[in-house]
Structure formats: structure tokens, C-alpha cells
Amino acid sequence: xxxxxxxxxxxxxxxxxxxxxxxxxxxxxxxxxxxxxxxxxxxxxxxxxxxxxxxxxxxxxxxxxxxxxxxxxxxxxxxxxxxxxxxxxxxxxxxxxxxxxxxxxxxxxxxxxxxxxxxxxxxxxxxxxxxxxxxxxxxxxxxx
Numbered sequence: 001x002x003x004x005x006x007x008x009x010x011x012x013x014x015x016x017x018x019x020x021x022x023x024x025x026x027x028x029x030x031x032x033x034x035x036x037x038x039x040x041x042x043x044x045x046x047x048x049x050x051x052x053x054x055x056x057x058x059x060x061x062x063x064x065x066x067x068x069x070x071x072x073x074x075x076x077x078x079x080x081x082x083x084x085x086x087x088x089x090x091x092x093x094x095x096x097x098x099x100x101x102x103x104x105x106x107x108x109x110x111x112x113x114x115x116x117x118x119x120x121x122x123x124x125x126x127x128x129x130x131x132x133x134x135x136x137x138x139x140x141x142x143x144x
Contacts, residue, residue: 023075030075031119037064038116041109054097061105062091068112079124079131083111086135104138111135 041064048057069084087108090096096105111131114120120127136142 027075030071030077034068034072034077034080034116037068038109038113040064041112045106045109054102058091058096058105061109062088065091065108076121077115078122079115079120079128080112082123082128082132083108083115083135086132086139086141087112089141090139107138108135 041061044052044057044060044064048054065084065087067084069081069088072078072080072084087105090104090108094101096102111134115124115128115131123129124131133142
């Protein structure tokens with residue numbers, strides 16, 4: 001089967017348009033999932049504030065942060081992926097129990113909520129750079 005050398009054929013343009021539409025539809029679905037995930041992070045944190053155990057809380061938070069980390073970049077939410085990666089790394093790197101450490105855990109949730117509430121996509125520009133820098137300083141990864 002021979003393929004046309006001109007990739008601007010109507011068939012090619014139609015396939016590209018269909019693919020772009022499919023990605024955009026998935027992006028909208030991801031956006032809804034991100035909102036739901038961030039709401040669940042908030043609910044888990046509320047349960048912790050109401051007396052749930054630290055172990056249970058951190059395990060549940062890590063599960064959702066892991067999903068967030070893995071999906072964001074695929075749909076144009078690179079900042080979400082970066083925050084999710086920071087969150088997962090922070091939770092995995094030590095047994096987080098001190099008030100300061102739990103405040104940093106909560107900061108990750110708040111940053112994800114900010115990004116979700118304002119639908120910040122891509123790397124987030126200046127706002128995204130400030131968020132990433134703040135999290136790096138808080139988690140001890142400022143040199144990264």
C-alpha cells in the first residue's frame with residue numbers, strides 16, 4: 001500500500017482533526033476527574049482533622065496523589081503532575097508525623113486545589129513556577 005507523500009491530504013487532515021477532538025474530549029474528562037480527586041484529598045484531610053489515624057490518612061492521600069501524578073501531563077496539566085510527584089515523593093521519603101511535616105502534606109493538597117479551582121494547565125507560567133519553588137523549599141528539594 002502506498003502512502004501519499006503530501007501529508008496535507010484531506011484524509012490526513014480529517015484524521016488529525018478527529019484525533020485532536022478525541023484528546024480534547026479526554027482532557028475534559030480528566031479535568032472532571034482532577035476536580036473529584038482534589039475534593040477527595042480534601043475530604044481525607046478533613047477526616048484526619050476529625051481524628052482519623054495518620055497512617056490511614058497518608059496511605060489514602062498517597063493513593064490519590066499517585067493517580068494525579070500519573071495522569072496530569074498526558075492531558076496538558078504538567079503542573080498537576082509536578083505537584084503530584086512532589087506529594088508522592090514527600091510521602092514516600094519518610095514517616096511523616098510531625099506537625100511541620102503534616103503541614104507540608106496539607107500544603108500539597110492546597111496547591112492542587114488552587115490549580116484545580118483555577119484550571120491552571122501546562123506548567124502554570126509564573127504561578128506554576130512559584131508553586132513548584134515553594135514546594136521544593138518546603139520539602140528540602142530546592143536544589144532540584
